[in-house]
Amino acid sequence: MANASPSAVATELVIDVRQLSTRFGDHVVHRDINLQVHRAEVFAIIGGNGSGKSTLLREMILLHQPSSGSIKVLGVALKGLSREDALDLRLRWGVMFQHGGLFGSLTVLENIGLPMREHTKLSDAEIDDIAAAKLALTGLKPEVGAQYPAQLSGGMMKRASLARALALDPELLFLDEPTAGLDPQSAAGVDELVLHLRDQLGLTIVMISHDLDLLWQVTDRVAVLGDGTLQAVGSMAELSQLDNPLVKPFFEGARGRAAHTAAHLITQPKESSSKPK
Amino acid sequence: MGSPGRKVIVLTVSACSLNFCALANIGQVFDAHPVCGGAQTRGRACPSLGRLMKPNPTAPAWHDYRLVLARVGRSAVGLFEQVDAMLAFLGETALAFVGWLFNPGRIRWRVVLFNLRTAGFDALPIVGLLSFLLGVVVAYQGADQLRQYGANIFVADLVGLSMLREFAPLITAIIVAGRSGSAYAAQIGTMAVTEEIDALRTIGIEPHELLVLPKIVALVIALPLLTVFADVLGVLGGMVMAKAQLGVGFAEFLDRMAKAVSITSYLVGIAKAPVFAAIIALVGCFQGFRTRGGADSVGRQTTRSVVQSIFLVIVADALFSIAFSVLDL
Numbered sequence: 001m002a003n004a005s006p007s008a009v010a011t012e013l014v015i016d017v018r019q020l021s022t023r024f025g026d027h028v029v030h031r032d033i034n035l036q037v038h039r040a041e042v043f044a045i046i047g048g049n050g051s052g053k054s055t056l057l058r059e060m061i062l063l064h065q066p067s068s069g070s071i072k073v074l075g076v077a078l079k080g081l082s083r084e085d086a087l088d089l090r091l092r093w094g095v096m097f098q099h100g101g102l103f104g105s106l107t108v109l110e111n112i113g114l115p116m117r118e119h120t121k122l123s124d125a126e127i128d129d130i131a132a133a134k135l136a137l138t139g140l141k142p143e144v145g146a147q148y149p150a151q152l153s154g155g156m157m158k159r160a161s162l163a164r165a166l167a168l169d170p171e172l173l174f175l176d177e178p179t180a181g182l183d184p185q186s187a188a189g190v191d192e193l194v195l196h197l198r199d200q201l202g203l204t205i206v207m208i209s210h211d212l213d214l215l216w217q218v219t220d221r222v223a224v225l226g227d228g229t230l231q232a233v234g235s236m237a238e239l240s241q242l243d244n245p246l247v248k249p250f251f252e253g254a255r256g257r258a259a260h261t262a263a264h265l266i267t268q269p270k271e272s273s274s275k276p277k
Numbered sequence: 278m279g280s281p282g283r284k285v286i287v288l289t290v291s292a293c294s295l296n297f298c299a300l301a302n303i304g305q306v307f308d309a310h311p312v313c314g315g316a317q318t319r320g321r322a323c324p325s326l327g328r329l330m331k332p333n334p335t336a337p338a339w340h341d342y343r344l345v346l347a348r349v350g351r352s353a354v355g356l357f358e359q360v361d362a363m364l365a366f367l368g369e370t371a372l373a374f375v376g377w378l379f380n381p382g383r384i385r386w387r388v389v390l391f392n393l394r395t396a397g398f399d400a401l402p403i404v405g406l407l408s409f410l411l412g413v414v415v416a417y418q419g420a421d422q423l424r425q426y427g428a429n430i431f432v433a434d435l436v437g438l439s440m441l442r443e444f445a446p447l448i449t450a451i452i453v454a455g456r457s458g459s460a461y462a463a464q465i466g467t468m469a470v471t472e473e474i475d476a477l478r479t480i481g482i483e484p485h486e487l488l489v490l491p492k493i494v495a496l497v498i499a500l501p502l503l504t505v506f507a508d509v510l511g512v513l514g515g516m517v518m519a520k521a522q523l524g525v526g527f528a529e530f531l532d533r534m535a536k537a538v539s540i541t542s543y544l545v546g547i548a549k550a551p552v553f554a555a556i557i558a559l560v561g562c563f564q565g566f567r568t569r570g571g572a573d574s575v576g577r578q579t580t581r582s583v584v585q586s587i588f589l590v591i592v593a594d595a596l597f598s599i600a601f602s603v604l605d606l
Contacts, residue, residue, distance in 0.1 A: 058475075062478070062479075063475055063478060090480070090481045097475060099472050101472035101473050101476030104467075114480065115480040118480065119481060164476075164480075167480075
């Protein structure tokens with residue numbers, strides 16, 4: 001298992017998963033998974049359908065209890081947390097769900113303001129101002145704020161969901177399939193947005209994605225899940241050299257190669273000048 | 278209960294269970310097809326695929342007792358699993374309720390009031406209309422019998438007692454189960470499918486506190502009030518019919534009813550309503566939270582919530598009848 005570049009070892013661990021196993025009845029989803037995510041890193045989890053990516057993400061965000069093993073997020077062990085501690089921890093991260101998870105009975109602006117209304121003592125006017133700022137940050141027009149989620153397109157919904165995830169200025173951001181179902185142009189917009197968030201706000205970002213363009217453009221390291229275990233961890237360039245039968249399919253075929261060459265055309269000149277770490 | 282009564286019940290129950298057994302086993306004879314859902318018999322064309330379904334020679338005979346045992350076992354396990362989930366749900370709801378009691382500032386009054394309006398106030402027309410019609414029907418059915426004996430005035434006893442004690446609470450609960458219980462299941466179920474419940478948890482809002490408790494509190498307040506409204510409209514319906522069919526005037530009717538119906542009868546009817554309300558709200562929300570997968574699951578859970586809550590309401594009503602007769606109320 002190829003591990004992180006030497007410079008990353010010194011940096012602070014944001015997520016530390018050790019010996020994690022998950023079972024649903026007789027069905028084993030994960031077996032002895034170990035992985036670490038460092039601060040200000042863009043980390044992706046990939047794997048085929050049913051490889052347990054979503055379950056792993058749900059375990060990291062306290063929506064599912066692993067069968068055994070430990071997970072530490074932001075230095076706090078997730079097992080046996082009291083309600084108050086769990087709440088404190090939840091307010092330190094933001095989650096963007098695959099289908100947005102926006103509340104259909106609230107407008108976009110109310111959706112973004114909801115975490116603040118619940119957990120801060122800010123006035124309504126202040127909350128609306130901050131919500132509008134978050135909306136602008138994700139590249140949505142101000143008039144979108146008054147609309148209901150049902151009126152939004154898929155791409156707008158994801159951006160609005162991201163704006164809500166950013167409402168409480170989290171240190172850590174989880175993205176579940178940020179570009180799935182988007183047209184190429186919107187997907188490219190998400191690439192830029194993710195990089196912007198990491199570079200400007202110093203966020204640590206953990207995502208699930210199948211989008212090879214996104215993976216090549218923005219990720220620092222990628223973990224490949226397959227067959228219930230962690231197959232490999234490394235940068236996309238490192239992974240593309242591996243001979244593992246469960247990793248190779250991601251990089252082979254026309255789609256994989258096209259994304260690779262596109263990535264080289266775009267990132268090559270940049271890489272030498274600004275390697276964020 | 279006399280022995281003829283018991284015989285009838287035993288016969289009905291055994292006939293029903295035999296029918297169910299037969300149906301369950303016949304289902305096995307048909308090759309269940311994923312598209313037509315087992316609607317076609319062997320050897321006939323499957324409408325969706327347009328090809329013949331071949332009989333499966335290795336399938337065990339339908340009267341194989343092991344099949345029946347396996348089926349019974351599976352449904353028993355399913356039942357236990359459901360009871361287990363229900364207990365977990367009740368526990369979480371109770372925990373959220375205790376949280377409210379210790380910290381009344383967290384009570385979401387706006388949501389409670391909103392639910393009070395949708396489940397209570399907005400249900401007034403339909404509850405009023407149906408209980409009025411029920412009063413009309415009871416008086417009409419009674420009129421024929423009473424006229425034969427010249428006991429016209431007793432229509433007040435009949436309508437007053439039956440509406441206030443039984444019909445008004447029951448019809449109100451059934452309407453509300455169909456109206457609000459299903460809406461609860463559908464709302465929560467849809468939220469589960471669209472990841473809104475997960476989103477609530479991740480932004481630090483306890484879903485039970487926002488989605489379940491306000492509904493229970495609102496319905497426990499609303500249903501007794503609706504029952505009183507149904508009492509009034511039901512008796513009004515009976516009065517209209519008594520005047521039209523039996524020539525019993527409104528004043529006469531009310532005078533007789535005041536003598537015949539004790540305040541206990543009235544209170545007994547109202548007292549059931551909060552229990553019915555709790556059943557409806559809990560079952561609706563519970564089934565909503567059990568929604569998994571996609572939109573079809575929402576529909577399934579919604580149907581289940583209505584069937585189960587009406588079933589449990591009627592069972593609770595029967596238990597109340599026994600309890601009240603033991604207590605001599």
